[in-house]
Amino acid sequence: MNNMVASVPSSVVARPRVVVDAHQRKRSGVRIRRAAAASSATSPAPAPTPISPDAVERTASIPYKDGSIDKTVYINDAAREAIEKANAGRFVSIIDPSSPKLAKLLSVIDDGWDAIGVKNKNAGHHTLWPEAFEAGKALLEEAFPEECSPEFGGEVLNGVAFVNEPKYYNRAIDFMQRRTKEDFIMSKYNPLGRLHRDPDAIDYKSPGWMEAGMEASDEYSYRYYNVWLLRSPRDPTGQAWDKPLVVLLPRNGGAKEWTYDVRRPEDNVEDDSKKTTGSQLMSTLEKIKANPMSAAPMVMQAFSTKKKEDKFEAQDANYMTRGSPELQPSDEHVWITAPYMIFDSFDMWHGAGTWMPEDKRDLRNGAEDPIAARKNAIKGRVSIELRFRARCKPKSREGVPFSPVSAAYRGGVFKPETVRPSDGQYDLENGTIV
Numbered sequence: 187m188n189n190m191v192a193s194v195p196s197s198v199v200a201r202p203r204v205v206v207d208a209h210q211r212k213r214s215g216v217r218i219r220r221a222a223a224a225s226s227a228t229s230p231a232p233a234p235t236p237i238s239p240d241a242v243e244r245t246a247s248i249p250y251k252d253g254s255i256d257k258t259v260y261i262n263d264a265a266r267e268a269i270e271k272a273n274a275g276r277f278v279s280i281i282d283p284s285s286p287k288l289a290k291l292l293s294v295i296d297d298g299w300d301a302i303g304v305k306n307k308n309a310g311h312h313t314l315w316p317e318a319f320e321a322g323k324a325l326l327e328e329a330f331p332e333e334c335s336p337e338f339g340g341e342v343l344n345g346v347a348f349v350n351e352p353k354y355y356n357r358a359i360d361f362m363q364r365r366t367k368e369d370f371i372m373s374k375y376n377p378l379g380r381l382h383r384d385p386d387a388i389d390y391k392s393p394g395w396m397e398a399g400m401e402a403s404d405e406y407s408y409r410y411y412n413v414w415l416l417r418s419p420r421d422p423t424g425q426a427w428d429k430p431l432v433v434l435l436p437r438n439g440g441a442k443e444w445t446y447d448v449r450r451p452e453d454n455v456e457d458d459s460k461k462t463t464g465s466q467l468m469s470t471l472e473k474i475k476a477n478p479m480s481a482a483p484m485v486m487q488a489f490s491t492k493k494k495e496d497k498f499e500a501q502d503a504n505y506m507t508r509g510s511p512e513l514q515p516s517d518e519h520v521w522i523t524a525p526y527m528i529f530d531s532f533d534m535w536h537g538a539g540t541w542m543p544e545d546k547r548d549l550r551n552g553a554e555d556p557i558a559a560r561k562n563a564i565k566g567r568v569s570i571e572l573r574f575r576a577r578c579k580p581k582s583r584e585g586v587p588f589s590p591v592s593a594a595y596r597g598g599v600f601k602p603e604t605v606r607p608s609d610g611q612y613d614l615e616n617g618t619i620v
């Protein structure tokens with residue numbers, strides 16, 4: 187028997203992953219769960235320490251453009267520390283699970299989940315659910331007083347204002363309920379795992395939405411806050427059992443964009459007018475295999491029987507010209523997650539990560555009630571997001587900066603038909619581009 191080839195575990199071959207910084211990041215005051223894993227290749231690797239419920243950092247597979255990469259994801263106190271260290275306190279706030287304002291919002295959501303949410307196919311305009319937006323606003327005012335609370339010069343506006351034509355309110359996604367796989371048929375929108383920022387996505391936007399949604403931008407700075415709440419049971423570390431919402435902290439406190447490629451439709455799809463449906467499907471499947479992240483627009487193209495100009499009728503008319511920005515991996519990326527948080531979905535990259543299977547297993551087996559834990563773990567993630575705008579007048583108050591998206595808009599590089607430039611730099615004090 188040839189020992190050289192006999193002992194490669196099939197899982198290693200079947201699911202290659204790139205590890206960039208997982209297990210290797212050292213932070214003062216934060217326990218490194220698997221410090222031993224960074225040892226040199228010549229010494230025998232000690233058995234990894236199993237994850238424990240008090241872990242403050244975990245590893246998740248992050249769905250980058252050219253394949254998933256295992257990254258450290260900070261949770262609980264370490265996530266709060268990371269936010270502070272990244273000067274991201276105006277971008278994201280982790281909601282204390284014991285907050286009475288959160289309890290109020292969760293109970294409003296419980297009450298309306300079926301009667302409002304499910305009835306409207308799990309997504310809709312904020313006017314359908316005023317109680318939920320009222321309860322969400324209270325959390326926003328507390329988390330970001332200078333951006334959101336009238337007492338400090340801030341103001342919350344319900345909804346993202348993508349849709350301002352009442353006849354198309356049914357295309358709005360001011361709230362969105364994410365359900366488990368078996369509920370897909372009920373949803374207008376499936377969970378979007380890929381990394382993105384909200385204005386770049388394909389969702390329908392009314393003509394002139396940007397000007398209307400950010401009116402009086404000569405004096406106002408706008409932020410687009412997403413109140414994100416887990417509704418399925420939490421695992422022993424306090425997080426979603428799987429598919430955690432992972433959020434990337436901003437670069438240089440938001441003064442600089444991360445590096446990304448802009449993928450244009452022609453990179454994904456080619457003229458299909460001469461192809462038969464069968465060969466078209468085969469070629470699409472080949473391409474998806476080579477680059478799984480390109481799947482969504484290609485599948486839409488392959489299965490559509492509409493003429494090209496009709497295909498995005500109910501979606502963003504500029505999506506195809508604008509192209510889709512795809513985040514490039516970087517060792518500098520710092521990821522966080524939480525079961526309840528408010529994050530700026532226009533200025534922070536986000537998506538769904540996947541926890542390491544061995545950690546899920548250890549948490550399940552080590553749970554007080556492993557049978558209940560197993561049930562919870564396999565159910566899948568259920569969550570809801572409520573989307574808001576908030577605005578304030580930075581020039582009237584010292585120390586309050588413009589948001590990056592407002593700086594980009596005011597500087598002329600954020601338009602309906604273009605994406606913000608990769609590595610772009612902003613003067614946040616004056617609210618313009620550098």
Ligand SMILES: [Fe+2]
Pocket residue numbers: 382383384531536
């Ligand atoms: Fe999003």
